[in-house]
Structure formats: C-alpha cells, structure tokens
Amino acid sequence: xxxxxxxxxxxxxxxKLIAHKGIYxxxxxxxxxxEPNSFLSCKIAIDNGIPFECDIRNTLDNIPVLAHDNxxxxxGIKIKVNKHNYNELVELLKDKAPAxxxxxxxxxxxxxxxxxxxxxxxxxxxxxxxxxxxxLNKYAINGEIMLxxxxxxxxxxxxxxxKDVLTGQLICRGKTILDSFKAPKRVAFAYxxxxxxxxxxxxxxxxxxxxxxxxxxxKVTRFFISKxxxxxxxxxxxxxxxxxxxxxxxxxxxxxxxxDKIQLKLVKMAHELTKKPVLSFTxxxxxxxxxxxxxxxxxxxxxxxxxxxxxxIEKMKNI
Numbered sequence: 136x137x138x139x140x141x142x143x144x145x146x147x148x149x150x151k152l153i154a155h156k157g158i159y160x161x162x163x164x165x166x167x168x169x170e171p172n173s174f175l176s177c178k179i180a181i182d183n184g185i186p187f188e189c190d191i192r193n194t195l196d197n198i199p200v201l202a203h204d205n206x207x208x209x210x211g212i213k214i215k216v217n218k219h220n221y222n223e224l225v226e227l228l229k230d231k232a233p234a235x236x237x238x239x240x241x242x243x244x245x246x247x248x249x250x251x252x253x254x255x256x257x258x259x260x261x262x263x264x265x266x267x268x269x270x271l272n273k274y275a276i277n278g279e280i281m282l283x284x285x286x287x288x289x290x291x292x293x294x295x296x297x298k299d300v301l302t303g304q305l306i307c308r309g310k311t312i313l314d315s316f317k318a319p320k321r322v323a324f325a326y327x328x329x330x331x332x333x334x335x336x337x338x339x340x341x342x343x344x345x346x347x348x349x350x351x352x353x354k355v356t357r358f359f360i361s362k363x364x365x366x367x368x369x370x371x372x373x374x375x376x377x378x379x380x381x382x383x384x385x386x387x388x389x390x391x392x393x394x395d396k397i398q399l400k401l402v403k404m405a406h407e408l409t410k411k412p413v414l415s416f417t418x419x420x421x422x423x424x425x426x427x428x429x430x431x432x433x434x435x436x437x438x439x440x441x442x443x444x445x446x447x448i449e450k451m452k453n454i
Contacts, residue, residue: 145279147281150434152186152434152435152451152454153185153187153250153414153434154180154186154187154188154438154447154451155436156171156176156188156189157171157172157176157178157179157187157189158176158187158444158451159173159176159444160440160441160442160447163444163445171203171440172190172201172233173201174234174242177234177243181243181247184246185247185451185452186248186249186250189201189239189250190203191251191254191255191267192216192254192255193216193263194216194220194221194224195217195218195219195223196221197262197266198221198237198266199236199237199266199270200216201235201239202216203254205255209229209231221235236251236270240273241274243278244278245277248278248279249280249281250281250283250436251282251283253283267293271297275300280299280300280301281300281301281303281340282297282303283302283303283304284303285331287304287331287333290302302338302339302340302341303339303341304332304335304342306344335411340411341412342413343413343415413432413433414434414435414436415434415435416435416436417436417437418435418438419437419439421454437450439451
C-alpha cells in the first residue's frame, strides 16, 4: 500500500474548533429550540463563520440528507429515511423532514469548512457512493470539505472518486463487519481499531479519535463510550472500573488495557510515519482539552449545546 500524503494545507486542520452537528440547542433570543443536523443549525454555524460537522444518510431515490439516525419519529410514527423518496419524507414528516446536503453546501458557498459524516457508508452502495462523490466534488472546488466514516472499506472505495475533498477515518465504537457475525464486542472493537488504522495509514488524510470522557482513566487507557449510554450506565461502569484491579476481572481488564495501549501506539506510529493530522471528537467541556493533550490533536469537534445556542456560539468563537 502506498502512503497518501496531504498535497496542500487545509484551514480546518489549523487548530480550529468544529461545531458538532452544526450550532444547535435552545435559543433564548429566538425563543425556540434549534435541532441538530438541521438546515437551521448549519445556517447558524455558517452565518457565524464556524466550521461544522454534519451527519448524512441516503433516501430511497439516492439523495444525501442530514440525519444521524435512519429512523425519524413524527407524531408517534417512525419513518425510515432509506425506505422513502425525498418527496415522500417531506410529505410524511413535514417540518421535520431532513434537509438535503446539497442545499446546505449551496448555502455555504465555501464560507466555512464542513465535515460530512457518512453514516450509511457501505462499500456496495455504488450508486450512493457515486452521487455523493459528485456532490462533494462540485462544492469542494473553492471551499474545504472533508468526508469521514466509520467504515474503512467505504472510505477506500470513495478515495478514487474524490478530487479536492479531504478524507477521514473514524476510530471509536461503531458498527463493524464482525457485528454481522455476532462476534464478541471486544473482538469487534479491536478489529475495527486495527483495520481502520491500517486503512488510515494507507489512504485517508486524517484520523478522527473519540474523546475520553473520564480524566482519571485517560492517561492509562481509552474506553470508547457510546453516546447513547445514560448517566446511570456510566456511573455503574465507573464503579466497576474502581473495583476491577482487585476483582476476578483483573485479567480481562489487562487485556482491554493492553489493546487500548496498542491502539495509542499505532496512532503515534501512524502520525510519525505519515505526518498526517489527528482530530478528536466530541469535546463537551473545557477540561477535555487537557485530557487530549500530547495525542497529536490538531483540531477538535466540540459540542456546547447544553449551554444554549448563544453561549454555544460564544464558546466556539472564544476558546
């Protein structure tokens, strides 16, 4: 495999903060709640000159739309994005219908850099791949766009179809090919980290690592925590970790600790070998910046939506 290097400098890798899912949250000024991954959340980021990340999925008629999950619920009815044409989604979901990625890129008109996270990233979706590549190439001529995904094979398949578009490989808990065979989670996670890093070294421009949420454990290892986990689950996990060194699970803990250390070593080797940048997501507290130091991080995807829209904007501009 031939190592791919960046051909030019990109401003999105200059230590800037990148807004997670656009700028969203409750606006005290507008007296309304701005939804994440909506046209309005992206518009607010663009109007304030803040780079942002957004998630996309594909409709039945092959239109990339802003959506993190494949299922959107409206008035008690669950609608699957990939099972309907775009016009049907508008008719069924009305004001909750997802925005087209192309409309967001058109409005942006190269004002800010955008990271596009392809959630429905499958190597066999050639029709999806080709259409997405055409859209990204069209708007990347004058501005900066980065495409990223959890699926390293999808990123490899996209590579030859993109021109001025940055590519990024996500490393964290995500669905892997081994999930289909119901492999143990620990095996699936280890597989994903290693194969993703190998693909990153060979092909993608950037590696994107999930932020560690617990400072106490950050210096020893990295536990990739699902965003869907509740606070109660996280507290239970922390209590387990406090007891683990003197428990019967000590051997298992050592294995996890070893694989996580190996991953950090691989990231270090990949960075030093290729001089490629590393991004981190999602920063939700200022102290997280200290946790991530010395990990070759060049930019952060941050999320301060809990503070409200206006404070979110202020944080992104002043940190």
